[in-house]
Amino acid sequence: MADPSTSPPLTRASVIEAHKLIKTYIHHTPVLTNASLTELASRPREAASLVGTPWEGRRPARPGKLNLWFKCENFQRVGAFKVRGAFHAIERLKRETGWLTGGGAQMGVVTHSSGNHAQALSLAARSNGIPAYIVMPTISAPSKIAATKGYGASVIFSGSTSVEREAVAAKVIEETGARLVPPYDHPDIVLGQGTVGLELQDDVEALMAGEAADRATGSSSPPTKKKGLDAILAPCGGGGLLSGVALSCEGTEIRVFGTEPSFQGADDAKRGYESGTRVESVSTLTIADGLRTPVGTVPWGIIYERKLVSGFYSVTETEIKDALRLVLERFKIVIEPSAAVPLAVALYNEEFRGMVEREGGGEGWDVGIVFSGGNVSLDALGKLFAGES
């Protein structure tokens, strides 16, 4: 990882620069819409469905048209947005004074991760002919180990606590001179993930302009005044994606909200944001397994201290599963549980929906939803929904 003190300033302009560095390596993933999900989100919930929730007995929110625009990072390389940060980290390293000339590309990069970041960094390293060392717990799923090795990385096993993993990573660094690339808590990673937000904004504007042009030629109705999104909902684990997206919206009128599972305290960013103190540790087994980590300090500065995130909403495990089921059965695309969290907020969280009712004046909002990844096995899906029907 490049020395953070040499990183570009954390601004929208730097996200645009990051996009220039990585765009030949990543997919420009599609922004899709789905009439049936937009209709479901726009319809007020049945009063009966609020029984047993914190909103029991309240009038269901009437958000108006909740027009949903889905940024499909499940179709990204390695199946998740993580490649954006990983490729940006490598590009920045290549530009760090002395790294290449000091033999950095031969010494390589290292991280401790068993998830999408491990595969993302492996791919980014291989694409640049750089060795990658991935520290994974011995108990990792064989499919994840195989996938990481498949990208050409050296997998080094460790115990499963973070202390054990960090100790092994430190040993790798000592022996190889490899540079650590953390999964989220670094400016270069945040700037890379923020490119998700740029593409989403641009593509929605283009799609809206296309619709407006169709209306203008197709009928005499006046051209629409809207020219972009009102808000973006992104999942929040370590906060790299959320804070990057927030940076990408700085100076626009688009509000960015974080979304989290509420299970076993996984809503650490929400609690921290509302209490004013970052929650530093979390222990949860939420099905949204990409969102089990506490927010990092670099993301926290953007999210809370600079207030570039407007608020947080959380959802239950059942709501995440219901949203996931809708995406698979109606949208016909595969996303991982973590990626279903923002849609679950749009569909089920009455605080969010009530806020849209107030702020949108009953006319509704255009909302960008980040489908952050699609790495879930059929077996895991089967287990998740076993016994339901």
Added chain:
Amino acid sequence: MADPSTSPPLTRASVIEAHKLIKTYIHHTPVLTNASLTELASRPREAASLVGTPWEGRRPARPGKLNLWFKCENFQRVGAFKVRGAFHAIERLKRETGWLTGGGAQMGVVTHSSGNHAQALSLAARSNGIPAYIVMPTISAPSKIAATKGYGASVIFSGSTSVEREAVAAKVIEETGARLVPPYDHPDIVLGQGTVGLELQDDVEALMAGEAADRATGSSSPPTKKKGLDAILAPCGGGGLLSGVALSCEGTEIRVFGTEPSFQGADDAKRGYESGTRVESVSTLTIADGLRTPVGTVPWGIIYERKLVSGFYSVTETEIKDALRLVLERFKIVIEPSAAVPLAVALYNEEFRGMVEREGGGEGWDVGIVFSGGNVSLDALGKLFAGES
């Protein structure tokens, strides 16, 4: 259904006319590619993986680059290509002399189906303000009954044999004057389904032209000579889709192949094609539940008598499941088991792959794969893959 004797001739030009009639009602679904599936298909199979297959001991085929282009009818309205035929059938009825003036639109349409055709016809009828009567077996899945009613159709229950269902449909016709719209065995249905093939051809040509332009500006390499597909693989149940696609390719140089499950004789079209006699009844419980029916007489005329289909290939239940798993886990999109059959042929059928090796001279082929639909529940997927890992 319009009187078949008034149907347009079964030609490519008529498929083009059909497309004009229905294109405002249907989605122009995307043609997608997937680097990892194309790479898998292009790589010769391991000799060890042929043990226990009919090709055990043979040299694995070397097809060259099997470049796959996926026509995603899983993203079509109601989740399957069936809306094309249904909308075309209604458009043709509206143009039949005397049908509208004789009160046809008030009397409605009827079919007996528990699958995608039921929902497709219901939607097409509702879009035209025409009543639809759907005869379904009492034992149909509650979700299918609910979905069909959700499109505004009247559901009438019957026993589950085809004789019982036809008897109930005949009674509905007698009582209401509704016109029967069969699922595949009618020229108007065949012409409607054939529009899948037209869009696939056009979009692949456009995508290839775009790639060639990119190459021309990006480097000094010569523009490609290729300007379209070599072949299309489509699933074959009743044969409406396959024969329609074959018509859409008439006079082009694109070869069309039928693909079927081999389980319990579900490869009826293959057996009929090779023996010269249409197989009139099939009893199979293949997981590709859209392909359990024998080929109809109208499709048969196109497929066999006019030889617009070049041949058939079949695959095992395991091969269908393996292909389905790859699509969900690597492509991140949801298709139903029937839709996985053509991909399974491209990946696993050594007859097909050997034929590509011979015909393509080792340079490979560009192959269109029809993903015919995406209507599968998470519960059904869970059951299909339960206990595997």
